Amino acid sequence: QxxxxxxxxxxxxxxxxxxxxxxxxxxxxxxxxxxxxxxxxxxxxxxxxxxxxxxxxxxxxxxxxxxxxxxxxxxxxxxxxxxxxxxxxxxxxxxxxxxxxxxxxxxxxxxxxxxxxxxxxxxxxxxxxxxxEPEVNQQSIEQIRIKADLLDFMSTFSGEANISRDRIGQQNRALARQLTEMHTTVDRLTEQLHKLELETETQILFRYDDEKSPNESDFDPLELDRFSQIQHLSRSLAESVNDLHDIADSMETFIDQSDNILLQQSRLDGELQQTLMSTRLLPFRHLAPRFERIVRQVSEELGKKAKLIITGLEQELDRGLLDKITAPIEHLIRNALIHGIEKPADRLQSTKGEVATLHLSLVRERREFIISLTDDGQGINLEKVKQRAVEKNLLDASSNPTHEVLMQFILHSGFSTADKVSQLAGRGVGLDVVNTGIKALKGRLSIHSTPAVGTRFDIYLPLTLSILQGLLVTCAEEQYAIPLTSVHIGERIRVDTVTALLAQNEQAKYEYGDETYQFFSLAKLLNHHTQLPNDVSKKLPLLLFKSGTLRIALLVDSIGGSREIVLKPIGKQLSHINAINGATILGDGRVLFVLDVPALVEDQRRLRNDTLSQTLVSEYALQPKQPIAFVVDDSITMRKASENLLKRYGFDVATARDGIDAVALLNETTPDIILLDIEMPRMDGYEFSSFIRNSAEFQHIPIVIITSRTGDKHRQRAHDIGVNAYLGKPYQEAEVINALKQLLHTHQFSSGDTSYG
Structure with a gap:
């Protein structure tokens, strides 16, 4: 200052x-x-x-x-x-x-x-x-230190309270619906009783006229209250109906009062949650001196001149997120100074001015933080990147990859375009640290470079809130939650229009307003078949998303409304899936995945680029050809988790929910390996394994059983049938991959294998 x-x-x-x-x-x-x-x-x-x-x-x-x-x-x-x-x-x-x-x-x-x-x-x-806050009174404000774990526990506990409140709210709404049905039934019963009473009086008068004798009184039975037993019952029922009306009115009053109390509780829970979350927030400006110091030190070591401009200092981030994103930003700054910024003499020749400018910005856009680092240097030398990729056998020399594919190479571990190794650069570690750190935070990294103009790195980080408004959507009979703040707008689209867009595959575009959105089907992104109604005039829901430069139009089967959801961690087995922000528990006990749609689309694009360009050599490939694996499990969660794991390691995966479906799949293709559970409907894992081993056509296929039944009796039965490996749930990724490597190499374990011990 x-x-x-x-x-x-x-x-x-x-x-x-x-x-x-x-x-x-x-x-x-x-x-x-x-x-x-x-x-x-x-x-x-x-x-x-x-x-x-x-x-x-x-x-x-x-x-x-x-x-x-x-x-x-x-x-x-x-x-x-x-x-x-x-x-x-x-x-x-x-x-x-x-x-x-x-x-x-x-x-x-x-x-x-x-x-x-x-x-x-x-x-x-x-x-x-x-x-x-230079104008704040210099008198110290009392502060206390508490453990971050305690804050996390309090936030989680507050979220649990919200779940309980939501369950009570659902019960109240169910009770209100039943009360409405009760009102309708009572009204119908009142009308029926009224008709019964009229009919009873008519019958009494008819019998009186028919049986009247000269000696009888001039008073009719109604005037002397000479009612039949049925009339007494009808009158009693009418009184009971009135009592039911009174009870229903009282219950309605109680429900209204309960709704008001729940509304007040919701406000209190929201304020408590917001206060607890704010205790973990730190302003971005705390990192500014650190980044400025790096620019000064690295520029001095390199003999370059540069200044750093930081915007968005007032933005606040979670302390944990701030700590984890610091190292990637530092590496990006060093990378820009080392590889992007030219020497002062070279800059003067290009009329840029000897002092380079780095611009670091932080903005919040809906449910994302976008951190951008822009430099006005020489840009990324893509020809040099291609040359190094060919030298490292990551790229075929005869291929012609796109600029986007080439830029992904600089994120590989050990990949560097530096001519010599120094203390600052040359080992290909910096951008690998950036990419790994961002993936660990379920973020995304995009790179834009123009020769002689400069380079921009954009980091997209999800805004991890414990409580958020979620939109419930259905796809292939499964329900998911999408953060409502990430949805730009909703639209409805005719089935015939959807059919035309699906026929265009990756080139499908949807126009809305003055912008063009790339069209995707959620079912296709999740590897399901897109099922459309027969009525072409029917309209399906379409959600439009904006995330940085991404414009996404997402087709879903149906929308189940919005509600407040509590985001829960999904554990280590699924935490590597960028497209899943977490999970939530509904009031009725159901567990839903919370999807990050932009990340889901980016993952799909990355997979498609890898497949279409055929330029990347998979560092995890287990065989020269792409192996085929069957995953047979009645749990859709396990099927998806295993499918994603195998795809990451270069497998082509087909899934089935039990042995009957797996037998049907065998009529279409022959797998290189089969992963299956034991307990499944119709045909269990033992029966399917026996079918494979008794078939001359398929008996050579290795079988891996992954089950929660880890007792010796279950292992021995699998061994007797001829199963090659027996793993317990929950499994470790390394354990599964090591087993696959051995089986695909030898097609069976040695007799001394201890998997069945």
């Missing part, structure tokens, strides 16, 4: 206060190097503020070096590492001040290497709070 506004009188005073506070804390815990460096930095600031002239660029450069070293030492303390020497900075400060620092001080500075393991660490103070 002082560097940008050299006439600002407040900034240097605030800097002096911060340095003085840090110095006092360092002295208190006997961390002498930090104390001495802050002391002389403070003296440097005081001396400069007393000068009548404006601060020179050399002063700011030296001050930034001191602040960078202090940040570095703070990180070393946090990691319990020895502190870096400061003698070079002490000499630089001495030279700038044109004064000799006493030798005793220099000796103390250079020889005091504090071991953080034997000294207390400097208390971490929020030095950025004053920058964020």
């Amino acid at each position: 002082w560097q940008q506004e050299v006439n600002n009188k407040t900034a240097p005073k605030q800097l002096q206060r911060d340095l003085h506070t840090l110095k006092g804390g360092a002295r208190l815990v006997a961390i002498t190097p930090i104390a001495d460096l802050t002391h002389h930095s403070e003296s440097l600031v005081i001396k400069e503020t007393k000068e009548k002239t404006q601060p020179k660029p050399t002063f700011f450069a030296l001050l930034l070096r001191c602040l960078d070293r202090l940040s570095e030492m703070q990180e070393q303390l946090a990691k319990a590492q020895s502190l870096t020497d400061i003698d070079d900075l002490m000499s630089a400060i001495s030279s700038y001040q044109d004064a000799v620092i006493p030798q005793a001080i220099i000796t103390t500075d250079t020889k005091n290497h504090v071991d953080p393991k034997t000294h207390p660490q400097v208390p971490k103070t929020d030095t950025h709070q004053k920058d964020i």
Whole structure:
């Protein structure tokens, strides 16, 4: 701030206060190097503020070096590492001040290497709070430290409370529906009783006229209350109906009151959840000094000149997300400075100006955070990328891949376009760290590069909220939840139009307004058959999505309304699937997957590019040809999980829900291996395995049983039938893949195999 506004009188005073506070804390815990460096930095600031002239660029450069070293030492303390020497900075400060620092001080500075393991660490103070809110009263606000795990537990507990409230709400709604039916029934019964009463009176009068004698009274039976037994019953029923009306009215009042209480509870739960979530949020500006320091240090090492502009500093992210995304952003910044930015002389020749500009931005768009890093450098040399890909046998020299496919190579581990290895680049690790880190966060990375203009990296991160509004959709008789905030708009489309779009395959486009959306069927994305009604005039729901540059029109079978859902983790077995944000539990106990539609489409595109271009060599391929695997399990979750796992390792997968369906599949294709469960309807795993082993055509196929039945009796029966491997649920990916590698190589285990032990 002082560097940008050299006439600002407040900034240097605030800097002096911060340095003085840090110095006092360092002295208190006997961390002498930090104390001495802050002391002389403070003296440097005081001396400069007393000068009548404006601060020179050399002063700011030296001050930034001191602040960078202090940040570095703070990180070393946090990691319990020895502190870096400061003698070079002490000499630089001495030279700038044109004064000799006493030798005793220099000796103390250079020889005091504090071991953080034997000294207390400097208390971490929020030095950025004053920058964020300079007008806040200087009186300290009481704060407490609590464990992040406790916050997570409280958030989860709050989510469980919401689920319970939703269940009560569903019960209330069901009760209200039953009450409506009761009202209808009572009204119908009232009408019937009224007709019965009229008919009874008519019959009494008829019999009275028919049996009347001269000696009888002139009063008719109705006037003397001479009612028959049936009339007494009808009158009693009428009174009971009135009582039922009163009871129904009272119940309706109670339900209305319960709905009001639930509404109030919903507001309280929402406020509690929002408050708990906000305790984990940190502003993006906390990372700004760190990124600026990296730009200064790397530029100085490379002999380049660059400045970093950061926008979106006011955005707040979850602390866990902020910690995990820091390293990928750092690697992108270094990559841009090393590979993208030219030397000052080269930039002057291209009329760009010797100082390069890196622009880091963070914006929130619906349910995503978009982090973009743009540089005005030379762009990505795709010809060099292609050359290195051919050298590493990742690409066929005769192929002609698209720019998008070529750019994906720079994300491969060990892939680098640097001509020589240095401490900064050349090992092909940086962008691999970026890609791995983003995938771990279920994010997406897109790369856009123009030669001689620059490169832009866009990181799309899902906004992970514990509670969100979800849209329930149905596809192939299965229900899923989609975050409502990710849906731009809804539309309905005729069946004949859908048929025409499906016929266009990947080229299908849907026009809405002034924008063009790529058309997808959710059923097809999930590897289901798209079933359309016979009535071509019927309209099906279509959801439109916007995510960065993606424009998606998604066809679903039906929409089941929207509701508040609590996002739950899905465990390690499914956490690698980017298209699944998590799961949720409905009020009736059903578990639904929460889909990330843009990620689902990106995964589909990536698979299609790999298949169509035939340029990528699968690093996980188990055989030269693409093997075929059958997955036979009555659980759709296990079928999908196993199918996705096998596809990642280069398999062509077919699924069946029991042995009967698997036998039907055998009439169409012969697999290289079969994975099946034991307990299935119609034909179980033992029966299907026996069928395979007794068939001359299929008895050579290896069989792997994956089941929750892991007892010795079950294993022995499978061994007697001729099953090649027997694994328990839940399985480990490495265990399954190792078994497949052995079976596809030898087609059977050796007799000493312990899988059946």
